Amino acid sequence: MSKYLLNRIYWLQLLTVVVFIGPLFFLGLYVVQKHNEAQKKIEQIEPRYARLVGLISKRADLVTFTAEADQAMSRLSFPADKDTAQTGNEAQQRIRTLFADSKLDIGSIQVMPVKEGPFFDRIPISLRVEGDISGIQNALNQLSTQNPVIGIESWGMQTVGAVRPASSQRLGAQFTFFIVRGRS
16 A cells, blocks of 8 residues: 555544544533533522422411511501501591590690601601690500500600699600501
């Protein structure tokens, strides 16, 4: 055989190997690339899946906690199905009744503009009263038993008239209460 023929056979064999093995090599690279991409996706999904499995296993506890949270919400806030003005007026009447029943003179009581939040509306109520300290204490004690809760945002007191040591001092008080109403 001549050198030319041997050289030609060598190149044909090399070409045959490249033609048959080359696509297999690139197919292997493609499979490895797809495997790596799938592995990255699995690594991203795995923590989420583990959290979901954990939540599913604690479903009964979550249902119980949700029911308890709903009960607490009904105790602490006014329902979202009532109008804001109606809710403010209802709370205003409750506050007026508490302070009037405690033998205090109500100077003024007013529902202030609503402060909207992402989950609750905060409704401030301003109140001015005059009376003795025991009446104010009684009204505040009664206020603490209210459901839904009526909170105190700010308050201030001062004496009214001349100070007389032999009698109970008359006080003037300014309160800013607030209630929360759930948003729908």
